[in-house]
Amino acid sequence: MLSFQNFSKSYNNVPVLVVPVLHIPQGIHWIKGANGSGKTTFFKSLAGIIPAAGDVFLDDTISLRSDPVTFRQRVNYSEAEPVYPDFLTAKDLIRFIGKTKGSNNAQQTKLLQQLGIDAFFEKPCKTYSSGMLKKVSIALAFLGSPKVIILDEPLITLDTNARNVLFHLIHESVMEYHTTFLISSHQSIEERIVKITRTFCIENKTIVPA
Amino acid sequence: MSGVEHKALALSFVSSQALITIPIGVWLFYMVKIIRFNQSVIGAPQHEFIYTITLLKASEQWIALFPILIIQFIPALVYASFLILTAYTFPLTLPILEIILSTGMIIIVSTATLFVDLKYQGREEKITHLKKLTDTRFAKSYIQIIIEWIIRKNTVAFLGVKISGCIILLGITNLYFSDAYDWRLLGMGLTIAFSGNVTLLFYLHRFENFHFQILRQLPLSMLRRFFTAVCALTILCLPEYGIVIRNFPKDLQGYMLVTSVVFSISLLMLFYSSMYITHTDLRKITKIVFMIATAELLFILFNVPLWLISVLNLSVGIPVFRKYFYRYEMTRSNE
Numbered sequence: 001m002l003s004f005q006n007f008s009k010s011y012n013n014v015p016v017l018v019v020p021v022l023h024i025p026q027g028i029h030w031i032k033g034a035n036g037s038g039k040t041t042f043f044k045s046l047a048g049i050i051p052a053a054g055d056v057f058l059d060d061t062i063s064l065r066s067d068p069v070t071f072r073q074r075v076n077y078s079e080a081e082p083v084y085p086d087f088l089t090a091k092d093l094i095r096f097i098g099k100t101k102g103s104n105n106a107q108q109t110k111l112l113q114q115l116g117i118d119a120f121f122e123k124p125c126k127t128y129s130s131g132m133l134k135k136v137s138i139a140l141a142f143l144g145s146p147k148v149i150i151l152d153e154p155l156i157t158l159d160t161n162a163r164n165v166l167f168h169l170i171h172e173s174v175m176e177y178h179t180t181f182l183i184s185s186h187q188s189i190e191e192r193i194v195k196i197t198r199t200f201c202i203e204n205k206t207i208v209p210a
Numbered sequence: 211m212s213g214v215e216h217k218a219l220a221l222s223f224v225s226s227q228a229l230i231t232i233p234i235g236v237w238l239f240y241m242v243k244i245i246r247f248n249q250s251v252i253g254a255p256q257h258e259f260i261y262t263i264t265l266l267k268a269s270e271q272w273i274a275l276f277p278i279l280i281i282q283f284i285p286a287l288v289y290a291s292f293l294i295l296t297a298y299t300f301p302l303t304l305p306i307l308e309i310i311l312s313t314g315m316i317i318i319v320s321t322a323t324l325f326v327d328l329k330y331q332g333r334e335e336k337i338t339h340l341k342k343l344t345d346t347r348f349a350k351s352y353i354q355i356i357i358e359w360i361i362r363k364n365t366v367a368f369l370g371v372k373i374s375g376c377i378i379l380l381g382i383t384n385l386y387f388s389d390a391y392d393w394r395l396l397g398m399g400l401t402i403a404f405s406g407n408v409t410l411l412f413y414l415h416r417f418e419n420f421h422f423q424i425l426r427q428l429p430l431s432m433l434r435r436f437f438t439a440v441c442a443l444t445i446l447c448l449p450e451y452g453i454v455i456r457n458f459p460k461d462l463q464g465y466m467l468v469t470s471v472v473f474s475i476s477l478l479m480l481f482y483s484s485m486y487i488t489h490t491d492l493r494k495i496t497k498i499v500f501m502i503a504t505a506e507l508l509f510i511l512f513n514v515p516l517w518l519i520s521v522l523n524l525s526v527g528i529p530v531f532r533k534y535f536y537r538y539e540m541t542r543s544n545e
Contacts, residue, residue, distance in 0.1 A: 047427050048426065048427055048536070049423055049424070049426045049427050050426075050539045051536060051537050051538070051539050068536055069429045069430070069431050070429070071429075072427055072428060072429040073429035076427075077424075077427050079424070083421075084422065084424075085355070085359055085417075085421060085422055087341075087358060087359075087362055088350065088355065089345045089349075091345065091349050092345075092349050092350045092355065095349035096349065096350065096351070096352060096355065097424070097428065100428045100429055100430060101428070101429065122342075122345045122346050123345070124341070124345065140424070
């Protein structure tokens, strides 16, 4: 599913993450690590938001470096602490990002209803609580037909109901579309619904199977 | 200015009811700046502790806030004292009263604003009916999002850039009515006027790489990203184009109008692309822009056709954008 080759991320020439070779198979993977270990940096580099050295291949063919558009079409990302321009509404974000990710209105409407975003769909982000922003961020990660969804701390600020919805969305995506999930969380994941395939640990500036 | 000239200027301010409005206007502008600064300071998460002042009685809060505003207004108060002294020497009573009243008023209004902002912290954000209506009817496109961001978040800079750019182009095009010039004067005017837009480009660059970082994760081709930036900038530069089209010199050939538009856009795109090469702040970017603009002015002076300079700008700008877009990262050190 995801193959890393000489993948590394440095700040001011100091490496913070080095992954010489790593293969992540299809499934739901829990990425663990202490605060500041580099989980978000890893996710952002993998999603293509920030640059990193080396390369990542999706299904051995789609390269993050050589096929940046296709790679971004298949890999979606939800931030740990999402912040959006305060004048934009959830509608602006979901319609715009949905269009670029190839999501249709039916999928968008379904996600809105499931996550309860329809209640504040047409209100600007400056009126949102952190939980509402988190719901929007999660909805954005499910738009289109992603092969990989990266969820950075998806459980923080979510209410119990939204957590259950999220677990069902993950379960549904895996069952129907064989989507791979990379999830970081300091909270426990409901393993009755979401079966963790593998756990990885980020320690000593690299990623190792736990 | 020498001391005598300062005194003469001060005397002219206090001796005319029309001219006294100039320093008062500047103080009002300064008041707006201070109010906005205070609002941004108390709005920052790390300054939340300031709100503990609201636990005091209202009178005690005023006593605490008033000296802060006095200190912030020291530049205005020093000049006001100078004007009062000048008026007193002659003697002119009415200007003294006007100066005392206006400075007192701006300090009281600023203190009251800060008091209210602190008292009603975290109050519900008010959304205008127009925004509610448009949010209900429409979903914004990428270009609209960029334009709205620049205008909403940097209104003062936007207006300043547009006004100065329009004045420069108006002055340049008017020169053609009185004397005979070739296309180079217009070319130099365009270079200077559009170089001012680098501030807007800087905000656009920050928006795409910091404030709305998720844009970098979207599956948008380089061509689409570039085209979107071109479209947004073209729309933002409509005031300048309006001036050029309206006052286009009759002595110049018609195709020069199209070339002028293409040249200005190519110049902006070259500036924009250069922002992706290094991790730079606005000060460093201004230096790069100065160098590029100087080179363009030299090209124009040496009669290099405007269309050729446009081709050169784009043939450098597009590859730079393609090469550096995904390599760029805005970190805390350059944010």
